[in-house]
Amino acid sequence: MLCLLIGLFYLAFEIRAIFSDQLKQEYAGLVLESAAHAESARVAAGVWEYRPGDSHVQLEGERRAREELANRLAALAALVNGSPSAAPRLPVPALRPDAELAETDALLASVAAYWRAQRDADGADVRVRVTHVANMLIALAALLFSLLLTALGLYAKRNLQLAGESHEFEYASLHDAMTTLPNRRKLFATLEEVGAQMQASSSPGKMAVLYVDLDGFKQVNDSLGHRVGDEFLIAVSRRFRDSVRKVDVVARIGGDEFAVLIREFSTDMELAVIARRLIACVVETDRQMGIGLVRASVGIASFPDLVDDYQRLVAAADEAMYRVKRGGKNGYAFVARPDRAAESG
Incomplete structure (x- = not known):
């Protein structure tokens, strides 16, 4: 019974850890999705920046693209800096609209690499813990089956003992104790x-x-x-x-x-x-x-x-x-x- 209780506590701990790792995976996915949106905004800003011409339309398009990039980077920063687990924070200078695009590229690359690695690590943890849970369930099922067989064996043994005692009492009530002849x-x-x-x-x-x-x-x-x-x-x-x-x-x-x-x-x-x-x-x-x-x-x-x-x-x-x-x-x-x-x- 002690082994069964320990196994149940371990099982509960592993299941809780699986849910926690799955939440981390989902959070990493949100960060990567936000980083992808920021990457798209950075590409758009780069197109406007290197587009030839100095017209009003050119300047206005570049400004809007920079604002969109800044908004995407701000959303990304909110996710990264608000992460429930420890993660590298995004530097404030890289989030400004007038930040160098090369600096933005390096920032997005590092964010994507870090959170992709986190997502993969959390996924590997989930797979390992699921394997542990499956093995523990098999072990607990075997233990429960053994306990059930033991209980059935004890029950059958007790019934046989009672039947034997009942037979002995019945025999004693129908036979002479000294000669063993029927009475x-x-x-x-x-x-x-x-x-x-x-x-x-x-x-x-x-x-x-x-x-x-x-x-x-x-x-x-x-x-x-x-x-x-x-x-x-x-x-x-x-x-x-x-x-x-x-x-x-x-x-x-x-x-x-x-x-x-x-x-x-x-x-x-x-x-x-x-x-x-x-x-x-x-x-x-x-x-x-x-x-x-x-x-x-x-x-x-x-x-x-x-x-x-x-x-x-x-x-x-x-x-x-x-x-x-x-x-x-x-x-x-x-x-x-x-x-x-x-x-x-």
């Missing part, structure tokens, strides 16, 4: 999305929710400490995620409670296999960490076979999971159908 909010949003797609489809499929609760996990925190408990949750979350398809959603919805949303399946047998796989994840994590306390109870609810409203899938799977707990834990059960008892494993 309850994300699970229900995905459930709503998949359910809406199924209802809009001409050939809707089936989806299911498996609700997982860790049996005996509270004893891990009480006896081994929360640090070990957190390590267990992180490890088992990773195994849960690796045990299902990428399109399915594994969410942590409570302290030791998880839910798995299966987007598409064919038979209940597939869900039973997934439930046994989830139970095996818990057993393997418990064995690897040498705890010997933790197992899992899994409740299974599917839409539209077992539950006619997909928005009730999580609650229905939770109810089935509590039936497993009441029946001895470490197993899985489907939500009860109205026409028959629920299957369990």
Whole structure:
């Protein structure tokens, strides 16, 4: 910005100097025009002076020519002596009507030479300053363009930062901080999305929710400490995620409670296999960490076979999971159908 301000001040100074030089040029042109008129009057006076004869007409013509020359020289002197810039003044004796014509010739020659040189010098200054102004305008345009690009770059960078921060905030609001799994909010949003797609489809499929609760996990925190408990949750979350398809959603919805949303399946047998796989994840994590306390109870609810409203899938799977707990834990059960008892494993 400082360079831009300096450039603008320099530009204003140069433009002012250009106008000043142009005025000087115009003034020099007026002086040269007046000198040309005086030169014409001097030629006329010379003609009358060297014309043969001594008649009244001759004398009168010579007098008038001398007066005209004196008037032209006076006008020239007024311009030269009134010049706004320093210039050689015209001597008074050379302006008298009876001045020698040779002296007048020398005076007009010197005036014309001086002011022609001044006009040419001022013209050269104008051309140089115009070049400077053009170069400065190019430089200022480049500087402004650079500033604009910089401002746009900063604006774009800030927008990207804000977008990144917004994405981070959104991600944090939809995921569990410790396990990085989707949280309850994300699970229900995905459930709503998949359910809406199924209802809009001409050939809707089936989806299911498996609700997982860790049996005996509270004893891990009480006896081994929360640090070990957190390590267990992180490890088992990773195994849960690796045990299902990428399109399915594994969410942590409570302290030791998880839910798995299966987007598409064919038979209940597939869900039973997934439930046994989830139970095996818990057993393997418990064995690897040498705890010997933790197992899992899994409740299974599917839409539209077992539950006619997909928005009730999580609650229905939770109810089935509590039936497993009441029946001895470490197993899985489907939500009860109205026409028959629920299957369990």
